[in-house]
Amino acid sequence: MSKLNSYRTGPDETGHFGIFGGQFVAETLMPLILELNEAYEASKRDPEFARELGGLLKHYVGRESPLYFAERLTGHYGGAKIYLKREDLNHTGAHKINNCMGQILLARRMGKKRIIAETGAGQHGVATATVAARFGLKCAIYMGETDIERQKPNVFRMKLLGADVIPVKSGARTLKDAMNEALRDWVTNVEDTFYIIGTVAGPHPYPQLVRDFQKIIGEETRRQMMEAEGRLPDTLLACIGGGSNAMGLFHPFLDDESVDIIGVEAAGHGLETGKHAASLNGGRPGVLHGNRTYLLQDEDGQITEAHSISAGLDYPGIGPEHSWLHDVGRVKYVNATDQEALDAFQLCCKLEGIIPALESAHALAYLEKLAPGLPKDHLIVVNLSGRGDKDIFTVAKALGVEL
Amino acid sequence: MSETRIDRRFKALKAEGRAAFVTYVMAGDPNYQTSLEIIKGLPGAGADIIEVGLPFTDPMADGPAIQQAGLRALAAGMTLRKTLKLISEFRISDNDTPIVLMGYYNPIYSYGVDKFLVDAKANGVDGLIVVDLPSEEDAELCLPALKAGLNFIRLATPTTDDKRLPKVLANSSGFLYYVSIAGTTGAAAPKPADVAKALTRIRKTTDLPIAVGFGLRSGAQAAEIAKIADGAVVGTALVEQVALGRNDADAVKRVLALTAEISGGIRSVDKKIQDVT
Numbered sequence: 001m002s003k004l005n006s007y008r009t010g011p012d013e014t015g016h017f018g019i020f021g022g023q024f025v026a027e028t029l030m031p032l033i034l035e036l037n038e039a040y041e042a043s044k045r046d047p048e049f050a051r052e053l054g055g056l057l058k059h060y061v062g063r064e065s066p067l068y069f070a071e072r073l074t075g076h077y078g079g080a081k082i083y084l085k086r087e088d089l090n091h092t093g094a095h096k097i098n099n100c101m102g103q104i105l106l107a108r109r110m111g112k113k114r115i116i117a118e119t120g121a122g123q124h125g126v127a128t129a130t131v132a133a134r135f136g137l138k139c140a141i142y143m144g145e146t147d148i149e150r151q152k153p154n155v156f157r158m159k160l161l162g163a164d165v166i167p168v169k170s171g172a173r174t175l176k177d178a179m180n181e182a183l184r185d186w187v188t189n190v191e192d193t194f195y196i197i198g199t200v201a202g203p204h205p206y207p208q209l210v211r212d213f214q215k216i217i218g219e220e221t222r223r224q225m226m227e228a229e230g231r232l233p234d235t236l237l238a239c240i241g242g243g244s245n246a247m248g249l250f251h252p253f254l255d256d257e258s259v260d261i262i263g264v265e266a267a268g269h270g271l272e273t274g275k276h277a278a279s280l281n282g283g284r285p286g287v288l289h290g291n292r293t294y295l296l297q298d299e300d301g302q303i304t305e306a307h308s309i310s311a312g313l314d315y316p317g318i319g320p321e322h323s324w325l326h327d328v329g330r331v332k333y334v335n336a337t338d339q340e341a342l343d344a345f346q347l348c349c350k351l352e353g354i355i356p357a358l359e360s361a362h363a364l365a366y367l368e369k370l371a372p373g374l375p376k377d378h379l380i381v382v383n384l385s386g387r388g389d390k391d392i393f394t395v396a397k398a399l400g401v402e403l
Numbered sequence: 404m405s406e407t408r409i410d411r412r413f414k415a416l417k418a419e420g421r422a423a424f425v426t427y428v429m430a431g432d433p434n435y436q437t438s439l440e441i442i443k444g445l446p447g448a449g450a451d452i453i454e455v456g457l458p459f460t461d462p463m464a465d466g467p468a469i470q471q472a473g474l475r476a477l478a479a480g481m482t483l484r485k486t487l488k489l490i491s492e493f494r495i496s497d498n499d500t501p502i503v504l505m506g507y508y509n510p511i512y513s514y515g516v517d518k519f520l521v522d523a524k525a526n527g528v529d530g531l532i533v534v535d536l537p538s539e540e541d542a543e544l545c546l547p548a549l550k551a552g553l554n555f556i557r558l559a560t561p562t563t564d565d566k567r568l569p570k571v572l573a574n575s576s577g578f579l580y581y582v583s584i585a586g587t588t589g590a591a592a593p594k595p596a597d598v599a600k601a602l603t604r605i606r607k608t609t610d611l612p613i614a615v616g617f618g619l620r621s622g623a624q625a626a627e628i629a630k631i632a633d634g635a636v637v638g639t640a641l642v643e644q645v646a647l648g649r650n651d652a653d654a655v656k657r658v659l660a661l662t663a664e665i666s667g668g669i670r671s672v673d674k675k676i677q678d679v680t
């Protein structure tokens with residue numbers, strides 16, 4: 001493939017990144033998606049929108065989030081210098097709220113009265129319930145029964161925030177099924193409902209819109225690293241569920257050739273076992289949830305179940321822009337198993353005094369393969385996409401500890 | 404595009420003065436053999452056009468009944484390849500009843516669009532309804548299908564306004580499927596008066612026959628629709644009969660009994676007389 005002038009211009013006006021993306025939805029939803037796109041484009045031209053969002057991100061979410069030099073992790077691996085981008089310190093404990101704040105402002109502008117969302121780990125559900133409460137809008141969160149079981153604290157949090165948590169009983173009862181059910185709700189309640197998708201997936205314009213609301217992560221990192229080290233980082237690391245925290249960090253650096261960019265997929269029990277959530281490394285292109293992207297699927301094109309210890313990564317697809325970046329080779333996609341993530345989770349607790357989300361622990365896990373072999377002046381930024389309080393039950397169970 | 408079985412069937416029914424009864428059942432539900440028997444029995448029980456559902460794990464526009472039907476079929480080993488074989492077996496004894504394959508895009512994309520179109524045509528498919536391919540994605544399958552001589556049947560919904568309607572109709576053929584409510588399959592039935600209003604609006608833009616579906620469960624309801632539309636579509640109610648069947652033979656019996664009942668309702672409406680009054 002010949003080199004592109006820029007990796008940052010996508011999607012094209014039909015919502016495609018190369019062959020990926022698009023608008024693969026039922027006709028009922030098409031007018032809504034076109035309307036959303038118009039509202040989004042209008043918001044970009046309106047300085048008042050940026051001003052309002054900026055104020056909320058600063059005073060309500062608590063941005064900017066620190067870029068923290070992880071001295072003891074750095075010492076432990078004895079190689080590259082490791083920085084953590086502390087999205088765990090945002091209000092509600094993850095990067096998800098950056099996107100929710102942007103989308104709820106769009107919903108208000110469009111006059112919508114009711115918010116729906118899907119959630120896996122519950123972080124996006126909590127962030128959505130939070131912004132819905134803040135703006136006094138009704139809120140329904142779809143969550144698979146399996147995830148409700150393994151993320152109980154977040155379920156209660158959503159309820160405290162006034163959201164209806166609707167258990168999804170279809171399929172494997174995880175994130176994919178929650179997304180199906182949210183789409184069915186949207187098809188039914190077209191008049192008053194705004195669907196806040198939680199990652200860089202779904203029909204155009206969602207992958208673009210969510211990325212744009214998350215790219216503040218990378219923009220801050222760029223500025224903060226210039227202040228700290230006087231230059232750009234050498235390597236970026238982020239975990240990939242649908243890919244929103246990763247895309248948020250990566251996008252502002254895509255055209256900086258000197259920056260190595262690495263996404264970490266969830267390898268579950270290991271790629272060879274078939275029980276994983278690595279759509280790029282273990283799947284092939286297909287069409288689901290409104291876009292063409294890499295998917296876990298069988299020979300017949302039926303979607304297969306993902307597996308990950310982390311509910312937020314337990315999804316058989318990935319955002320279309322990642323599929324494109326994978327195919328053009330700009331971003332390298334690797335993976336980490338449940339066990340590797342658990343080990344990295346504990347190491348981060350003990351060495352840094354930070355309990356990371358199990359999702360983020362997948363990115364941390366790759367440090368073991370990467371950092372020791374690199375020179376001491378090599379700068380790595382890991383996106384610490386969320387905090388791990390929600391995961392303590394899952395981790396306790398995996399470690400055989402009874403709470 | 405040359406005339407398809409679908410075009411011929413609507414023409415014949417128009418001459419006869421009645422609306423088409425369009426039935427939907429899931430391929431391979433509850434298993435290959437039983438679904439073949441159901442499909443073979445449908446024309447005799449009064450079905451004019453058969454929509455054969457292509458099972459998919461993630462049917463985002465379907466309600467619980469059709470979701471379950473798809474999962475039953477997949478659990479029994481149904482695939483796209485076998486769905487085409489099912490249709491070719493049906494064609495051995497019936498060369499007239501139009502067959503519309505209805506489903507989601509991924510299994511077709513995975514099979515390969517070009518190969519799919521050749522095989523679908525060769526096995527006796529007449530038209531396609533692919534729920535997650537709106538007109539924005541016409542280049543994917545719609546345009547190649549028209550070239551291959553298959554009708555591409557589009558859904559119009561209550562959210563399809565006058566501005567959007569021409570886009571939806573642009574490359575449709577065979578008939579237009581008016582989804583009478585915003586919702587998933589199996590939801591509540593529409594008010595005939597609302598449907599009539601929508602049809603009047605749509606007919607200003609197209610001469611295609613219009614079939615109306617979503618929420619129809621009985622002969623009486625279907626008769627109301629038959630008065631105002633060119634066809635009535637029944638799916639969920641039939642698929643539920645498969646689930647209720649005590650065994651395979653009972654499932655066949657139940658589906659065909661309900662088909663006959665609804666067909667009676669549709670046939671009771673004489674559209675020639677209606678046109679005069």
Ligand SMILES: Cc1ncc(COP(=O)(O)O)c(C=O)c1O
Pocket residue numbers: 094095120121122123124198199200239240241242243244245246311312313357359360385386387
């Ligand atoms: C803390 C955290 N990180 C990452 C993810 C994965 O999502 P994404 O890949 O969109 O960032 C989630 C999802 O729930 C999450 O809660």
